[in-house]
Amino acid sequence: MPNTYYSIITGTGKYVPSKAVKNEDFLNAQFYSKAGERLTKSNEKIIHKFQEITEIAERRYIEDEYVTSDMAFFASEEALKSAKLDKENLDYIIVAHNFGDVLKDNPKSDMVPSLASRVKHKLQIENPDCIAYDLPFGCPGLVQGLIQGDYYIKSGDAKSILVVGAETLSRISDPHDIDSMIYSDGAGAIILQSQESNVPVGIITHKSRTDTLNEAMLLRMDRSYNPDFKDDTLFMKMNGRKLYEYALNTVPALVKATIDRAGLDIRDIKKVLIHQANAKMDDAIIHRVFKLYDMQEDPRKIMPITIGELGNNSVATVPILLDMLLRGEIEKHQIHAGDHVLFASVGAGMNVNAIIYRFP
Structure with missing residues (x-):
């Protein structure tokens, strides 16, 4: 019985920003309701209840000089190193995100060119057969990218795929909305590669x-x-x-x-x-x-x-x-x-x- 090709994770990488923002950093925030009314409850009580529910005590915000594709690039470099894979052997680069590159002082989505193309450019990949595209699919985008990568590998279309999830939520969250305390920034990357096996793996x-x-x-x-x-x-x-x-x-x-x-x-x-x-x-x-x-x-x-x-x-x-x-x-x-x-x-x-x- 012939072996089957399976999608194996051979490398991972991440970028966690250095800027830690603690809950007490929101003590002077001005929070409003959906109706546009200033909340009367003290920020101390709001923050205490927030942490009780979410368990979030701190979050990470991207450094001022970087954007989402920078974090995606940093995580990708680490994943390629982890997999010991030559970047020129990548068949696909799939970058999951939802807001593109958002500048610190200009909170507008920038998605042209795609973040995947930007990551391929930052990695200095010459291979034109390495296909780069974005996947906006909400928070499940990274998992969906792995699912798409699995289809490529199972079909025989690809042997090595880089799937990245990167987001800069701190720059698109309303500073007057309590939910802004949930959001953070970061990037993670996974290398999927084809492997023959006679047992599911x-x-x-x-x-x-x-x-x-x-x-x-x-x-x-x-x-x-x-x-x-x-x-x-x-x-x-x-x-x-x-x-x-x-x-x-x-x-x-x-x-x-x-x-x-x-x-x-x-x-x-x-x-x-x-x-x-x-x-x-x-x-x-x-x-x-x-x-x-x-x-x-x-x-x-x-x-x-x-x-x-x-x-x-x-x-x-x-x-x-x-x-x-x-x-x-x-x-x-x-x-x-x-x-x-x-x-x-x-x-x-x-x-x-x-x-x-x-x-x-």
């Missing part, structure tokens, strides 16, 4: 879904909550309550369907690398997954969390988490050969996806 299976009938605008762009804001700049806005409900109603079922499709049980999954959106939400999602299998377990046994120190940097959360795990930078969590790991994400669109990956 690497990306085993995956599943995605998009809901737009009633959910498309749960994350959207809109003006500042402050009615006296200086201009009509558009910022990212989130219907947090509805988004939380959507995630709990869709992600657990999709995760179970993905595990079932792989012929596995939740007990076979050693780690869950889920989008670091909100610690309370992530805990609730995995609790519900366990419940679908008639189990009561502590999610933190299989779900490492980085949001407390790094915040929510959208498409960058999953690859940064993976890189930290593989480099032994997360206490009490390791990945071993033969482990089945679940990648999952939910975000703007609304989109949900998941991958079952078996480490060789």
